[in-house]
Amino acid sequence: xxxxxxxxxxxxxxxxxxxxxxxxxxxxxxxxxxxxxxxxxxxxxxxxxxxxxxxxxxxxxxxxxxxxxxxxxxxxxxxxxxxxxxxxxxxxxxxxxxxxxxxxxxxxxxxx
Amino acid sequence: xxxxxxxxxxxxxxxxxxxxxxxxxxxxxxxxxxxxxxxxxxxxxxxxxxxxxxxxxxxxxxxxxxxxxxxxxxxxxxxxxxxxxxxxxxxxxxxxxxxxxxxxxxxxxxxxxxxxxxxxxxxxxxxxxxxxxxxxxxxxxxxxxxxxxxxxxxxxxxxxxxxxxxxxxxxxxxxxxxx
Numbered sequence: 161x162x163x164x165x166x167x168x169x170x171x172x173x174x175x176x177x178x179x180x181x182x183x184x185x186x187x188x189x190x191x192x193x194x195x196x197x198x199x200x201x202x203x204x205x206x207x208x209x210x211x212x213x214x215x216x217x218x219x220x221x222x223x224x225x226x227x228x229x230x231x232x233x234x235x236x237x238x239x240x241x242x243x244x245x246x247x248x249x250x251x252x253x254x255x256x257x258x259x260x261x262x263x264x265x266x267x268x269x270x271x272x
Numbered sequence: 273x274x275x276x277x278x279x280x281x282x283x284x285x286x287x288x289x290x291x292x293x294x295x296x297x298x299x300x301x302x303x304x305x306x307x308x309x310x311x312x313x314x315x316x317x318x319x320x321x322x323x324x325x326x327x328x329x330x331x332x333x334x335x336x337x338x339x340x341x342x343x344x345x346x347x348x349x350x351x352x353x354x355x356x357x358x359x360x361x362x363x364x365x366x367x368x369x370x371x372x373x374x375x376x377x378x379x380x381x382x383x384x385x386x387x388x389x390x391x392x393x394x395x396x397x398x399x400x401x402x403x404x405x406x407x408x409x410x411x412x413x414x415x416x417x418x419x420x421x422x423x424x425x426x427x428x429x430x431x432x433x434x435x436x437x438x439x440x441x442x443x444x445x446x447x448x449x450x451x
Binding site: 182185186188189190192193234235236237238239240243244246247249250253254268 | 398402
């Protein structure tokens with residue numbers, strides 16, 4: 161597993177925040193489907209700050225932990241999340257938003 | 273499969289906590305467990321199918337697409353990108369086979385039985401909405417594809433073929449979003 165670059169000062173816009181909520185929902189119901197009771201690392205990245213407007217610093221450790229957590233996510237859930245993330249990447253490519261694009265690419269590629 | 277067996281156990285506990293007695297109770301358990309077993313098998317089959325299709329996609333070469341030709345045929349770059357989203361989903365689901373649709377159906381049957389017998393079940397509607405059905409964005413992409421000029425649709429469909437392909441690599445390789 162390779163390493164993604166750390167992202168400093170990532171500010172999530174509404175589109176990304178909404179996408180993250182949808183992805184968390186997919187994980188929640190993925191867990192219901194497979195009876196796995198795991199919160200996962202994904203949500204942990206975004207619970208360190210109480211403010212939605214705060215900038216996030218995502219370290220290489222965060223990426224590694226995320227990739228590890230995603231390994232245990234069932235394929236049905238992973239496929240649903242993957243489709244969501246692909247759309248986010250396309251959207252930010254069209255908007256040329258470099259930090260958000262790097263963030264979603266990191267999520268998609270699992271730091272390969 | 274271990275995770276699915278745990279779910280079966282949880283479901284059994286949920287059933288045993290309901291007031292089930294006599295012949296009707298046995299029929300209730302038998303009916304729900306019968307359909308539930310179908311759900312378990314279909315979910316496992318869909319899992320394997322998705323993994324298989326993901327492998328095909330990972331090993332595939334991005335199809336070559338001429339944006340110049342598509343623009344000539346009346347399709348702008350953003351529409352082409354959305355058309356590729358639709359075709360990527362279409363090809364992947366075709367690869368998955370019947371399992372997704374059958375799982376959706378059996379989950380619906382399970383819910384219907386649960387309602388009929390007044391047995392509490394997991395959040396089946398949410399599971400289907402979030403994990404099984406296409407999203408609103410998927411449908412929007414399909415509409416954009418459908419509205420493309422006929423020749424553009426035929427060209428791009430032919431270019432990507434029927435197998436799963438990597439959507440983002442295809443867009444990048446063909447410079448779809450670059451002006």
